Amino acid sequence: MRISGAKMVTESLKEEGVDVVFGYPGGAIMNVYDEIYKQSFFQHILTRHEQAAIHAAEGYAKSTGKVGVAIVTSGPGFTNAVTGLADAYMDSVPMVVISGQVPTAIIGTDGFQEIDAVGISRPCTKHNYLVNNINDLPRIIKEAFHIAATGRPGPVHIDIPKDITAEVANFEYPKEVDIPTYKPTVNYNKRQLKKAMDAIAKSKKPLLYVGGGAILSNCAYEIREFAKIANIPVVETLMARGVMGDDNELFVGMLGMHGEFAANMATYDTDCIVSLGARFDDRVTGRLDEFAKKAKVIHVDIDPTSIDKLVHTNFPIVGDLKVTVEGMIEAAKNMKFNDYTNWVSLLKDYREKEPLRYQDSDAVIKPQWVIERVGQTLGDKAIISTDVGQHQMWTAQFYPFSFPRQWNTSGGLGTMGFGLPGAMGVARGNPDKISINFTGDGSILMNIQELMTCVEYELPVINIILNNNYLGMVRQWQTLFYENRLSETDLSAQPDFKKLVEAFGGNGYRVSSKKEFDEALKDAVEKKKPAMIDVIVARDEIVLPMVPNGHALNEMTLLGDNNE
Amino acid sequence: MNNFNHYYDSETTRQVISVIVINEHNVLSRIVGLFSARGYNIDSLTVAPISGTQYSRMTIVTTGSKRVIDQIVKQLNKLIPVLKVNEHQNVIEKETVLIKIPIDQPLSDIEVIARAYNGHIQNVTTDAIVISATDAPSRIANFTNIMNKYKPLEVVRSGVVAMER
Numbered sequence: 001m002r003i004s005g006a007k008m009v010t011e012s013l014k015e016e017g018v019d020v021v022f023g024y025p026g027g028a029i030m031n032v033y034d035e036i037y038k039q040s041f042f043q044h045i046l047t048r049h050e051q052a053a054i055h056a057a058e059g060y061a062k063s064t065g066k067v068g069v070a071i072v073t074s075g076p077g078f079t080n081a082v083t084g085l086a087d088a089y090m091d092s093v094p095m096v097v098i099s100g101q102v103p104t105a106i107i108g109t110d111g112f113q114e115i116d117a118v119g120i121s122r123p124c125t126k127h128n129y130l131v132n133n134i135n136d137l138p139r140i141i142k143e144a145f146h147i148a149a150t151g152r153p154g155p156v157h158i159d160i161p162k163d164i165t166a167e168v169a170n171f172e173y174p175k176e177v178d179i180p181t182y183k184p185t186v187n188y189n190k191r192q193l194k195k196a197m198d199a200i201a202k203s204k205k206p207l208l209y210v211g212g213g214a215i216l217s218n219c220a221y222e223i224r225e226f227a228k229i230a231n232i233p234v235v236e237t238l239m240a241r242g243v244m245g246d247d248n249e250l251f252v253g254m255l256g257m258h259g260e261f262a263a264n265m266a267t268y269d270t271d272c273i274v275s276l277g278a279r280f281d282d283r284v285t286g287r288l289d290e291f292a293k294k295a296k297v298i299h300v301d302i303d304p305t306s307i308d309k310l311v312h313t314n315f316p317i318v319g320d321l322k323v324t325v326e327g328m329i330e331a332a333k334n335m336k337f338n339d340y341t342n343w344v345s346l347l348k349d350y351r352e353k354e355p356l357r358y359q360d361s362d363a364v365i366k367p368q369w370v371i372e373r374v375g376q377t378l379g380d381k382a383i384i385s386t387d388v389g390q391h392q393m394w395t396a397q398f399y400p401f402s403f404p405r406q407w408n409t410s411g412g413l414g415t416m417g418f419g420l421p422g423a424m425g426v427a428r429g430n431p432d433k434i435s436i437n438f439t440g441d442g443s444i445l446m447n448i449q450e451l452m453t454c455v456e457y458e459l460p461v462i463n464i465i466l467n468n469n470y471l472g473m474v475r476q477w478q479t480l481f482y483e484n485r486l487s488e489t490d491l492s493a494q495p496d497f498k499k500l501v502e503a504f505g506g507n508g509y510r511v512s513s514k515k516e517f518d519e520a521l522k523d524a525v526e527k528k529k530p531a532m533i534d535v536i537v538a539r540d541e542i543v544l545p546m547v548p549n550g551h552a553l554n555e556m557t558l559l560g561d562n563n564e
Numbered sequence: 565m566n567n568f569n570h571y572y573d574s575e576t577t578r579q580v581i582s583v584i585v586i587n588e589h590n591v592l593s594r595i596v597g598l599f600s601a602r603g604y605n606i607d608s609l610t611v612a613p614i615s616g617t618q619y620s621r622m623t624i625v626t627t628g629s630k631r632v633i634d635q636i637v638k639q640l641n642k643l644i645p646v647l648k649v650n651e652h653q654n655v656i657e658k659e660t661v662l663i664k665i666p667i668d669q670p671l672s673d674i675e676v677i678a679r680a681y682n683g684h685i686q687n688v689t690t691d692a693i694v695i696s697a698t699d700a701p702s703r704i705a706n707f708t709n710i711m712n713k714y715k716p717l718e719v720v721r722s723g724v725v726a727m728e729r
Contacts (some may be wrong), residue, residue, distance in 0.1 A: 069633070118590055123601050127644040130589055146646060181586055181647045305638040 001172070005134045006031035006165040009098065012141040014041040015173045018069050020060065020428055021045070022053040024071025027113055029100030031165035036071075045428065048449040050077050052421035054084020055447070059425025060410050063383055065218065067148050068095040068224045068425065074102055075113030075261045078119065078159075083415060085155050086124035090412025091239065092216055092226045094153035096144045097121075101130070102165040105426055108375045117159040128152030131161065134169045146177040151184030152303040153216055160252040167184045184302060188319030188327060196274075196298045196315040198329045203296070205274030206232045209255070212239030212411065213277015213301065219322035221402035223276060224248065226325055229332045231340050233347050235263040237278050242401040252347050253356070256284040257547045258393040262350035264545075264553040267292050275299040278322045280310040281412070290552030300324050357559055358399050358541070365514060367466040367537040371398040373514075374436060374464065377521060382434040383408060387419035387443030390472035393543045417446030420463060422468060424450055427459040434462065434525060441467040441491050442482035444532075451504035452528035462524045465497060468539045477544045481549075497534040578607070579633050580655055580726045583640055584648040589612060591645045595622060598643065604628060604636050608659075608723040609703075619647060625701075625724050654729050660698045660722040661708055667692055667713040672721040680708040692717055 003011065007030050013021065020043045025033040030281055046054040050072045057068030068088075072081045078099045082470050088095050102111040103197045118130045127147050133532055138162070144156040200206050200545045208227055214220055214472050220243040227234050234244050235255040244251040253260030264286075267273065273295040278284070285291040288310060298315040299307050307316040317324060358368040371394050374382070384399055385408040386392040392409055409420035423437035444465055454461050465552040471489040478486050498508035507529050509520035517535060524531040579669050585591045587726060592611060607625040614621050633651070641647045665674060671693065678684055681704070683697025697707055701724050708719055 021658070119593065122594060122597050128590070132589060179644065182644050303642070305635065305642050307638075309635060 001170065003171045004031065004035070004166060005131075005160065006035045006170050007138055008171050009141070009160070010035040010039045010041070010135050011171060012173055013069065014039070015147050016141075018042050018067075021071055022047055022060075022425070023071035023074065024050050024053055024054040025240035026100065027314070028074035028102055028162045029071060029077070029098075030283055031162065031164075032071065032160075032458045045453065047421065047453050048463045049447060051084050052424075052447050053418065054081050054095070054097060055415075055418050055421035056425035056428070056450075057086065057097075058091070058418075059408050060429040061095055061425070062091075062422075063405050063426045063540050064429040065126050065405065066094075066137070066429070067145055068093065069098075070095070073100045073113070073395070074117065075115050077113075078117045079115060082120055082124065085121055085157065086200070087413040087415045087418060088155040088411050089124045089126065090506045091212065091410065092153050093153040093155060094148040096141075097155060098149050099155045099159050100158065101161040101288070104132070104161045105163070107161065107479065114375065118157070121287075123158045124155075126158040130166050131157045134167045135426050136165050137164065138171060138173050140544045142174045143177055143179060143194065147179075147182065151182075167210050181229075181388070184229060185304075185318045185455035186323055188300070188317050188324045188547060190327075192315060192317050193327055193331065195322065196317060197328065197335060199296055199298065199315060200230065200272055200274060201335055201337045204340075205270045205336060206230075206272040206274065206340065207266050207270035207295075208232055208234040209267065209273050209275045209278050210234055210240045210243050211237045211239075211276065211278025213321050214240050214243045215404050217277060217302070217321035217456075218404070220244070222322060222325040222329060226329050226332060228330060228544045230272075230337050230427070231344060233266060233344050234339075235259075235266055237281070237284055237464050238396050239410070240406040240411065242277070242404045245361050245402045248345065248401045252351065253342035254396055258543050258545065259547075259553070260351070260356055260397075261556060261558060262347050264547065264556060265350050266347050268554040270295045272298065275301070276325065277301060279306045285310070285553070286547045286555075287550055287552045291377070294492065305373040308337070310415045342432065347364065354558060355437045357543040359559075361538065362397070362514075364538045365512065365517065365535060366435075367468070367535075367541055368394050369396050369436065369514070370466060370517060370535055371395050371465065371536065373517065378434055378436065379534065380406070382406075382436045383418050383430055385409065385426055385435065385437045387437070387439040388414045388416045388540075389440045389443055390468075390476065390543050391438045391440045391443075391466040393473075394466070408467055416443040419443060419549075420447050420450045420454075420461065423463070424454055425463040427454070427479055428457070435460065437461055437463045440472060441464055441465055441466050441469060441494060442471045443504070444497075445495075448500070451501055451506055451530060453534070454506040459530065460528045465532065465534045466537050467494075467497070467534050468537050468541065471495065476497055477553035479542065480546075497532055501530070501532035504530075506532060508531040511538070512536040514542050574629050576627050576629055578625065578627050580589065580652045580657060580724065581626060581637065581640070582650045582726065583624060583646060584619050585622060586645040586647065587618055587620050588645055588660065591620075594643055594645065595624075595640070598638075598639055599626075602639065602703045603636070604632060606687070610723040610725055623723070623725050632715055639677055646654055650728070652728060653725055655726040657701055657724050657726045658698055659701045659704045659724050660696060661693055661704050662686070662696050662718075662720045663708070663711050663716050664692050664694050664718040665711070665714050665716050674711070677707075683707065
């Protein structure tokens with residue numbers, strides 16, 4: 001079959017089973033958009049900014065486990081997409097991003113809307129391609145989907161010059177991928193696993209430290225099972241929220257800078273820490289030389305570069321996490337572990353003595369209350385996205401997560417503006433769930449134009465603004481570490497968010513009492529339309545507990561300390 | 565038990581690494597970009613195709629602590645177009661230098677010194693002579709230093725190539 005390069009793109013997406021593409025057209029990608037117009041295999045969602053197209057594809061990929069796809073044009077279209085690519089790279093999101101490029105003959109001449117796209121995307125993608133020859137195009141697309149979804153997942157970028165999309169050539173979509181230089185290790189080393197298991201069995205206070213890799217590798221339920229068989233307590237990173245389910249008896253909480261007291265103390269006390277798809281990020285470890293310093297370290301990761309990068313590992317295991325945890329379960333069935341009952345109940349005591357809490361108030365809405373309330377009302381009926389800042393940490397702390405992929409946030413890069421488009425992707429991928437986006441009055445304005453996309457495509461995202469008239473997290477640091485010099489964090493100048501969402505055609509609410517909030521949430525859920533609930537919350541609330549920068553995990557500022 | 569990153573000896577060592585890569589668009593910038601993005605050091609880099617194959621060999625000389633060298637090797641391996649990374653322990657290293665010296669310098673002295681470093685005169689014009697030498701990198705460094713006293717017009721070093729003994 002002889003077809004154009006543009007048609008090869010749509011045909012290849014069809015072959016890959018893609019059912020939605022997020023994107024924005026432009027000069028260099030017009031041939032592809034012409035083919036998108038003619039086809040009926042997948043839906044194209046026109047976002048209002050290229051950054052949002054990438055975040056939407058991320059939200060779709062994170063919540064469904066499928067590869068997200070976005071298409072943008074050359075030059076500014078592509079540079080707008082870069083923040084999204086960097087975000088997806090940091091959080092290992094499987095994604096394919098296609099960009100248009102100026103015609104081959106123009107490349108390198110500073111042509112209109114030309115930029116060295118592969119040069120820019122190189123450090124923020126797992127791999128990238130510039131298509132020089134139309135005959136390579138089907139193979140490249142096949143490889144891109146394979147690379148994005150296998151090994152440690154990540155975004156792959158394909159830059160296609162306009163003349164290549166116009167040219168005609170023979171098309172046959174490859175059945176198999178053969179990249180001699182790319183063979184991710186799936187199967188763990190059995191002897192190494194045996195040694196690690198023996199170390200766990202001999203330890204007195206083992207701890208599973210679970211990261212986002214557990215979600216990516218779809219092994220949350222296997223981890224629950226292993227923890228149960230061996231009776232080992234579990235802490236989760238921000239990216240792993242939902243792996244254990246918050247009502248699980250062995251769940252100790254989220255660890256790290258804003259982690260729970262019990263989780264951080266567990267990490268401090270443990271004599272054998274088992275990292276499952278986590279990478280010892282600085283927001284997790286606090287002061288590195290104090291992190292889990294009494295413990296032997298077992299580290300399971302599909303990416304060998306994560307092992308020994310920051311912390312010396314006694315038992316490194318490279319392999320797919322699901323396959324490895326299944327191996328651990330098998331081994332555990334025939335093993336005798338120490339009795340960890342005392343250790344488990346010690347951590348339970350820690351949790352009871354120092355739970356996550358806040359001083360509730362009837363005079364003013366506390367942001368934590370809003371999150372708890374949504375949790376009580378919607379629970380597992382909702383998939384929760386957030387932007388970045390205080391509201392993000394409070395959501396991670398106070399929302400009762402119960403299943404994997406219920407949590408969609410920008411963890412590694414910390415991108416303000418992720419929430420609304422991310423939740424849009426969630427809504428598209430999960431029509432049977434309610435897509436909630438907790439956001440701040442700072443974050444929401446960074447991609448507010450996507451309300452239009454939500455309205456146009458009937459994606460009923462409910463945005464809940466925890467509005468404190470501040471760039472809250474920066475203000476928190478200014479208060480604690482800069483003698484309260486609030487440099488450029490006062491956001492008192494604000495739009496009328498209610499009118500704003502109404503202008504886009506969605507439902508708007510502005511609430512300043514608990515009763516009003518309950519009514520607004522009920523109404524928003526019932527109406528099933530894009531909505532924004534502007535919640536006026538306590539201005540000066542700070543996120544606690546907190547491990548100040550450069551401190552160890554056991555040196556937390558707790559709620560009581562702050563009031564003294 | 566101490567899991568701190570200073571577990572490793574922080575002493576820096578020199579390491580010769582060879583990297584076999586697929587000949588494709590962008591591959592050199594991928595390798596170099598990895599070094600610059602992560603703050604690793606490149607002392608020398610040479611590249612040439614491996615004849616009869618779709619691959620090229622890069623020889624990279626770098627310095628860093630054991631932890632850094634470990635990461636360099638792992639990060640290189642992680643790049644999609646990289647087939648193989650060798651951390652050489654026992655290698656023959658060679659480097660070539662070309663030095664252009666004004667014709668009014670004492671040529672017989674220069675030729676004697678060049679010969680001591682496996683070098684010889686490559687070209688002579690009315691203005692200058694060009695001498696070349698191929699030897700172990702440390703000896704080439706010495707040779708270049710000595711030649712400085714003859715007011716060289718231009719010095720070009722090739723970078724290191726290496727082969728396991």
